[in-house]
Amino acid sequence: MASTGTADAHEAATEDGVRRRDFIEIAAVSAAGVGGLAALIPLISQMAPSADVLAESSTELDISTLEEGQSIKAVFRKQPVFVRHLTPAEIQAANDVDVSSLRDPQTLEERTEDGHHNILVVMGVCTHLGCVPLGAAEGENKGEYGGYFCPCHGSSYDTAARIRKGPAPKNLEVPTYEFTTDTTIVIG
Amino acid sequence: MSFPWAKNYEPVNPVMKFMDEKLPLPRLVYNAVGAGYPVPRNLSYWWNFGVLAGICLVLQIVTGVVLAMHYAANSGIAFDSVEHIMRDVNWGWLLRYMHANGASFFFLVIYIHIFRGFFYSSYKAPREMIWLLGVVIFLLTMATAFMGYVLPWGQMSFWGAKVITGLFSAIPLVGEPIQVWLLGGFAPDNAALNRFFSLHFMLPFVILGVVILHIWALHIPGSSNPTGVEVKQESDTVPFHPYYTAKDGFGLGVFLLIYFMYVFFFPNALGHPDNYIEANPLSTPAHIVPEWYFYPFYAILRAFTFDFIIPAKLWGVLAMFSAILVWFFLPWLDKSPVRSGHYRPMFRKFFWFGLIPCMAVLFYCGGAPAEEPYVMISQIATAYYFLHFLVILPIISSVERPEPLPFSITEAVLGSDDSAVIEPAAKAAE
Numbered sequence: 001m002a003s004t005g006t007a008d009a010h011e012a013a014t015e016d017g018v019r020r021r022d023f024i025e026i027a028a029v030s031a032a033g034v035g036g037l038a039a040l041i042p043l044i045s046q047m048a049p050s051a052d053v054l055a056e057s058s059t060e061l062d063i064s065t066l067e068e069g070q071s072i073k074a075v076f077r078k079q080p081v082f083v084r085h086l087t088p089a090e091i092q093a094a095n096d097v098d099v100s101s102l103r104d105p106q107t108l109e110e111r112t113e114d115g116h117h118n119i120l121v122v123m124g125v126c127t128h129l130g131c132v133p134l135g136a137a138e139g140e141n142k143g144e145y146g147g148y149f150c151p152c153h154g155s156s157y158d159t160a161a162r163i164r165k166g167p168a169p170k171n172l173e174v175p176t177y178e179f180t181t182d183t184t185i186v187i188g
Numbered sequence: 189m190s191f192p193w194a195k196n197y198e199p200v201n202p203v204m205k206f207m208d209e210k211l212p213l214p215r216l217v218y219n220a221v222g223a224g225y226p227v228p229r230n231l232s233y234w235w236n237f238g239v240l241a242g243i244c245l246v247l248q249i250v251t252g253v254v255l256a257m258h259y260a261a262n263s264g265i266a267f268d269s270v271e272h273i274m275r276d277v278n279w280g281w282l283l284r285y286m287h288a289n290g291a292s293f294f295f296l297v298i299y300i301h302i303f304r305g306f307f308y309s310s311y312k313a314p315r316e317m318i319w320l321l322g323v324v325i326f327l328l329t330m331a332t333a334f335m336g337y338v339l340p341w342g343q344m345s346f347w348g349a350k351v352i353t354g355l356f357s358a359i360p361l362v363g364e365p366i367q368v369w370l371l372g373g374f375a376p377d378n379a380a381l382n383r384f385f386s387l388h389f390m391l392p393f394v395i396l397g398v399v400i401l402h403i404w405a406l407h408i409p410g411s412s413n414p415t416g417v418e419v420k421q422e423s424d425t426v427p428f429h430p431y432y433t434a435k436d437g438f439g440l441g442v443f444l445l446i447y448f449m450y451v452f453f454f455p456n457a458l459g460h461p462d463n464y465i466e467a468n469p470l471s472t473p474a475h476i477v478p479e480w481y482f483y484p485f486y487a488i489l490r491a492f493t494f495d496f497i498i499p500a501k502l503w504g505v506l507a508m509f510s511a512i513l514v515w516f517f518l519p520w521l522d523k524s525p526v527r528s529g530h531y532r533p534m535f536r537k538f539f540w541f542g543l544i545p546c547m548a549v550l551f552y553c554g555g556a557p558a559e560e561p562y563v564m565i566s567q568i569a570t571a572y573y574f575l576h577f578l579v580i581l582p583i584i585s586s587v588e589r590p591e592p593l594p595f596s597i598t599e600a601v602l603g604s605d606d607s608a609v610i611e612p613a614a615k616a617a618e
Contacts, residue, residue: 047372048368075469077375078377153490154558
């Protein structure tokens, strides 16, 4: 049994009516709350890409044998990448378009690297729902704008892989990449 | 929690007496699905589907747990491990076909159960909570089924996972980081497969928990019935056991006949042949469709093809989720005091000639390729779908003149009810 003296000490309030116990309660609940929230961090963060998945996030490609009018399909982050050596006719077709009329206005120049405007590197992932468009391999349907055609919902991309028709909202994504030599590109 | 005339549990043998004192579990079962639960005497076969859904859940859990003993959730060997189950594991073909077809039949039963609720307005007071929990169960079941379909790691598994997680990328700003976080990578791969397996194993037990809450909430007002008139007296009810255990048992027999006809004779009729091709991240199947039970919602997703303030893709995603979330508001959208569609002439017409054809059209368009005329038909059906719940139902409930209701369930069943005569007389005497 606690003596009345101790009880009084516990119940003793400061002038503005705050007891010591109020402070302890708030401190304890706050600590438990912050601790509980902190415990969520590893639980949520574990779902993000792990170190080995992130380590795969660059791909080196040798394009020395890529002839004009040819494409290669590479893999970057387990998704297809299309690298195309554009023909002069394709470059001309891309540059003839009035950019302001496009759904996602971009020029071919903005979508390629300086000094290599004839090499178009895009992700082979339709910006609608992620299907792989056709057009990179020989004999595949290139759609009515001569670039890529997505068979899932009929999006057509032009020779600069810009969206021209169909439900996709954006141009095929240009990944970050650089030319490390004249014939080698590193994606990612 | 029950009617005053409900039979009381009285254990006779000493073991059951001992049990009842220490842990009254038999008493709980007796009061929940035994003779201690009085149920309206006039339930039709449409009331079988709740019990059937529960049985489907148990069937999926039992076959699923044993399949997990042989399945390998690794993107390198998952596809082969499914073939290993089919060819090498004793009875593996049966267990897997039961599980795969079980999912289809589970949804069939749930859809009938939900549409029973629509017709008889089972969502109305005092049963709102049962309805809300039911919608939660439906959402959880959809998530579970989607993740289960990814596990065989075939082409449809892979591209289904890609398209469905791609829906989240429609969310402005945070969409793409969310998609990467959900997948644990930039495209579906081992990380995604593993977490889908973990969640696919866990969620059914969450569903089981919510099902228990659903039944608990049901037992407070008691079951609804085809007249929509509440139970008034003992003559309106019969004990659950043996009356409805027998009726549910008969229904179960019919259900199992049809189910096993599919399992044994058409095991792949409800699936998609592309899923017997191993997942290939570099090649998309020509025609991506979800499982049949998602067709109506897939049609709504694809019905939005034009940008209006926000991008078309985001509209589609919002509409698809809203198509189910709108069910949460049904108890407050339909204000008519009469429950059963049998006594609501206008509501009944819109149910049979509006909602049902609309769902059938959405179902058909969801499985059709995304081209005209299906896109335009989906758009019209989607518009009607939302109009039905948000505009037509509230208007009907204020302008409709319902037909006269029977005095009681007893009167509806027997043609007359003695207390119907006595009671008004007694009231007049007061």
